[in-house]
Amino acid sequence: MKSKTYSYGKQNISGEDIESVVRVLQSDWLTQGPTVGEFEKALADKFGAQFAAACSNGTAGLHLIALGLGWSKGDVIITTPITFLASANCAIYVGADVDFADIDPIYYTIDPNNLEDKIKSYRKENINVKAVIAVDYAGQPSDWEALKSLKDKYGFQLVNDFCHAPGAEYKNDYCYAVNYADAVNMSFHPVKHFTTGEGGAVLSNDGNFIKRIKTLRTHGATKDPDILEKNDGPWYYEMHEVGFNYRITDFQCALGISQLKKLDSFIIERRKIAKYYDNFFKNDERFIIPHVNKNSSHAYHLYPLQTKFDELGISKKDFFEKMKEKNIFLQVHYIPVHLQPYYRKRFGFKEGDFPEAESFYKREISLPIYPGLKVEDLNYITESIVATIDSMK
Numbered sequence: 001m002k003s004k005t006y007s008y009g010k011q012n013i014s015g016e017d018i019e020s021v022v023r024v025l026q027s028d029w030l031t032q033g034p035t036v037g038e039f040e041k042a043l044a045d046k047f048g049a050q051f052a053a054a055c056s057n058g059t060a061g062l063h064l065i066a067l068g069l070g071w072s073k074g075d076v077i078i079t080t081p082i083t084f085l086a087s088a089n090c091a092i093y094v095g096a097d098v099d100f101a102d103i104d105p106i107y108y109t110i111d112p113n114n115l116e117d118k119i120k121s122y123r124k125e126n127i128n129v130k131a132v133i134a135v136d137y138a139g140q141p142s143d144w145e146a147l148k149s150l151k152d153k154y155g156f157q158l159v160n161d162f163c164h165a166p167g168a169e170y171k172n173d174y175c176y177a178v179n180y181a182d183a184v185n186m187s188f189h190p191v192k193h194f195t196t197g198e199g200g201a202v203l204s205n206d207g208n209f210i211k212r213i214k215t216l217r218t219h220g221a222t223k224d225p226d227i228l229e230k231n232d233g234p235w236y237y238e239m240h241e242v243g244f245n246y247r248i249t250d251f252q253c254a255l256g257i258s259q260l261k262k263l264d265s266f267i268i269e270r271r272k273i274a275k276y277y278d279n280f281f282k283n284d285e286r287f288i289i290p291h292v293n294k295n296s297s298h299a300y301h302l303y304p305l306q307t308k309f310d311e312l313g314i315s316k317k318d319f320f321e322k323m324k325e326k327n328i329f330l331q332v333h334y335i336p337v338h339l340q341p342y343y344r345k346r347f348g349f350k351e352g353d354f355p356e357a358e359s360f361y362k363r364e365i366s367l368p369i370y371p372g373l374k375v376e377d378l379n380y381i382t383e384s385i386v387a388t389i390d391s392m393k
């Protein structure tokens with residue numbers, strides 16, 4: 001057995017990254033200094049946004065988006081069940097109600113037809129859906145053309161939870177996220193494409209929205225002369241709405257700037273790993289490899305491999321345990337959010353509500369994918385998966 005361990009995702013930190021952080025640690029500003037703005041500019045430039053606000057993590061970014069877009073009690077927000085909890089929880093934070101539309105069974109992103117059916121059923125009850133949060137799951141862009149035309153038809157706000165997809169392209173556009181969505185959310189957690197430790201950002205082409213988000217990020221306090229009711233002096237600030245401390249530090253942003261420079265090379269490595277897995281599993285009927293939409297190039301935050309556990313008569317739980325013995329720590333992305341006890345109790349969701357998401361959950365395993373994995377690692381991982389399944393029949 002290998003002494004090396006494998007998880008589904010892992011950061012890749014270079015000497016250069018470390019030096020950038022050390023430089024900021026030795027400067028005058030650890031937080032609220034110039035490196036935050038530099039990181040925001042680098043993000044905006046890279047992803048073609050006019051404005052960016054960096055914040056403490058991706059969950060905080062989603063909360064800021066919910067506040068900035070004015071969601072409140074009684075609003076209906078729809079997202080996909082196959083996502084991280086935060087994509088749905090952000091609506092709960094502001095008192096709104098959460099609903100879901102099922103996933104497309106081929107691409108695993110929100111299904112625009114299912115979404116439209118859901119919007120229509122709300123309309124019958126005279127309810128207009130306030131916002132849709134689409135998630136570019138695993139690094140594959142959602143069907144943004146279809147989502148945008150639904151937005152134009154029904155007038156909801158459109159959010160891209162883009163945490164998995166920096167580096168992806170949609171219709172040959174690297175900067176598609178802000179071109180379709182009103183607000184875009186990012187996370188820089190260590191398993192993501194590039195990291196700041198904890199960290200997140202909101203991107204948008206709406207300057208007033210980002211200005212408001214920056215105020216909400218720091219307690220709701222503002223010194224903006226256009227907003228102040230009076231001005232007692234240079235120290236003076238006012239609070240017009242309640243905000244939070246969702247700030248990111250300068251040394252985290254230094255890491256982010258340095259890491260962002262390597263995003264494109266990281267994506268090349270991720271795509272090579274995905275290709276290796278594709279070639280290994282594509283002709284084996286026990287598995288379904290992730291299909292890439294012809295409109296897209298995939299950023300492969302995850303490599304979700306569907307494995308037909310039920311048909312093979314194999315317990316997924318036992319399979320995971322056996323893989324752990326081989327030092328391969330697989331993951332599952334995700335347990336459908338509507339099946340979480342909180343969501344069942346609060347909104348009455350039950351098994352069978354979103355059948356595509358539920359059947360995907362039963363089969364999905366996330367294979368290790370991160371820069372630094374070598375062919376010998378991929379050999380070991382793939383051979384171990386097949387040998388373990390063979391041994392369980």
Ligand SMILES: Cc1ncc(COP(=O)(O)O)c(C=O)c1O
Pocket residue numbers: 057058059060083084086087135161163164186187188189198199200
């Ligand atoms: C789709 C999605 N949304 C939101 C988040 C939340 O980001 P963070 O962990 O930085 O709070 C994550 C992170 O796991 C995510 O994968």
